[in-house]
Amino acid sequence: MMMKDMVCIVCPVGCRISVDEDSDYEVTGNKCPKGASYGKKELTFPTRTITSTVKIKNAIHNRLPVKTSSEIPKNMIFDVMRELNKIEVVSPIKVGDVILENVLNTGVNIIASRDM
Incomplete structure (x- = not known):
């Protein structure tokens, strides 16, 4: 058993x-x-929601908090994090803005979790 x-x-x-x-x-x-x-x-x-940050230009802080719009397979966490490390956005950004659409063909978006 x-x-x-x-x-x-x-x-x-x-x-x-x-x-x-x-x-x-x-x-x-x-x-x-x-x-x-x-x-x-x-x-x-197993799946997880990812919360992280990406680089942002012309904002009061140099990192923008982001999260997945829904859960991703647990075995893809490190691959998604590598994709997030490649991203740099430019202010202004609003909460809920899609930062990266369909990350690694998962059907899940990376969205901003703060206005900047």
Whole structure:
């Protein structure tokens, strides 16, 4: 039997959950339904939201905070970060502006998370 123990990060409770890979990813220890879906997803197709910064010219700060518009596959985090390191934008930028569209063909955009 293959059991994976982890802490659910969907909500602030932080339930300690166990996922049984041999029983169709059955989740135990969760206090809400979100824990069950998180546990299964984390073992079958883990994803993450990225928050970072990119260079910006003509602004009060030299870095603009950005984030992914939705989650990306966990195994692509470092590839996306390399793409972000190549970007330099010019002020003015508004919250929600698309900084990089369809990053690495994921269907996910990189968006500004601050006005500058």
